[in-house]
Amino acid sequence: MGSNSRGGVLFASLMCALLMSPAWALAEEAVAMTPPVADATWWKWPVILLFVTFVMGVIAVLGGVGGGVLFVPIISGFFPFHLDFVRGAGLLVALSGALAAGPGLLKANLASLRLSIPVALIAATMAIVGAMVGLALPTHIVQLALGGTILGIVVIMLTAKKSAVPDVPAADNLSSALRICGIYHDPAMNQDINWKIHRTPAGLATFIIIGFMAGMFGLGAGWANVPVLNLMMGAPLKISVATSKFLLSITDTSAAWIYMNKGCVIPMMVVPSLIGIMLGSFVGVRLLKVAKPTFIRWMVIAILGFAGLKALHKGLTVMGII
C-alpha cells in the first residue's frame, strides 16, 4: 500500500471513529434534556469540537471544499448544539476562511473585484433574506431543507464538470458595459490568459438562489459559486475558485450580522471552531503534496451524503414521519 493510500485510509478511519463514537449518542441525549445544574465536564464539547474541526479543516483543503459546507451538517447532526448556533458558527467559519484567503487572492489578481461587485450585491442582499427566513422557520423544517440541500451538493459534486479555460466566443453586453474581464498568468501553461464572461444576466440571477441558501443554512456557498462562475458564466477555473472564495467574505458578512444581531453566537462554540478549522487548513495545505485528492474527494462526498441523510432523518423524526 502506497503512502497516499495509507494517508487516505487514515483519514477514513479517523472520520469513522469520530462519527461512530459513543460520544455522539450522548449528543443526542443532550438535546433531549437540559440539566439545571453546573456541569464540571462542560469543556469536553469545545475540546471535541476543536479536534473535529481540525480534522474538518484538513479534509476541506484536501477535498477542495469550504469549511462551512462540512461544518453545518456534521456539527448539527452529531453535536448537542442547536442548529441556530451551528448555522451562526458555520457562517463565521466560512467568513474567516474567506477573510484569510481574500487579500492574497486579490493581490495576485486571481480574485476579480470587478466580477465580485455585481455578484456580491445580489448574493449579500439575498443572504440577509435567507438568514431571516431560516431563523423564522421551525428548526425541523430547516433541518429537512438542509438535508435536501446537502444531498443536492453531493449530486453537484458527483456530476459537475470543470473547465480550466471555458470557451467564451464573445462577452455579453452587460459584462462588456461593466468591463468584467481580465488577464492572469498561468504558470502551468506558462502563458497569460485573457478572460471574459458571458451569460451575465442568467449568472447573476442564479446568485439570488445561492445567496438565499448561504444565509438560510450558514453553509458558505463555494460549492455553488464555482460551477456558476466557471461553467455558466465562462470565467476560467482559477479565477472562479479565487473569486468564489473572496465572494464568501461578502455574502457571509451580511448573513453573519443577522445571526449575530439575533444572538446566535456562543463564543464557546465559535472560537474553538475557528481555531480548529484554521489549524486544520494549515496542516491540510502541507499534506496536499502527499495526499491522494481523488480518494479524499470521494471521502468528502461520502461524509456529506451521510450528514445529509442524518439531517433528513432528524427533520423527519421531529415531524413524526419516521
Add this chain to the structure above:
Amino acid sequence: MSTEITKEATVEQLLYANILEKGMYFGLVSMIITFALYVSGILPSVVPLGEIANYWNMPVHEYLEAINQNFLQREHAPTGWAWLTLLGKGDFLNFLPVAILAGVTIVCYAAIVPGLFRRGDKAMGLMALATAIVLFLAASGIVGGGAH
C-alpha cells in the same frame, strides 16, 4: 474612465485587499486575546462556564430568554448591539472580534467607492455603494431585527 486591462490588480482591488488583510489580522488576534480572557476566568462571564452546556442546545429565542431571566434580569434579552453594554463580561467581550471580522468588509467597500466614482466608473461605484449600504443595514440591525 481607464480602459486598460493589465495582469496587475487595480488600485481599488489593492486598496480593498490591504484593508481586508489588516482587519482580518486585527480581528483574529483580538479573538485569541478575548477568548483567553474568557476561558481563563480573568473576566467574569454572564453565563458561568460550568452552566453553558445547559443552554447551547436551546433554540436561540429560548436561550436568550433563559440567560436574561437567570442572569441578566433586563427588560429585553441581549440581542442586536446590546453586547456593547456587556463588554466587561468575558463571554460577551468575544462579540467584539466577531464584529471586527464581520465589519471589515463594510470598511473595504466604503474605502473603494470614492475612487471608483473619481475614475468615472459610475456603475461599479453605485453597486459598491449599494452593497456597503446593504451590509451596513444588516450590521445595524435595522434589517433583520435585533436593533435594540
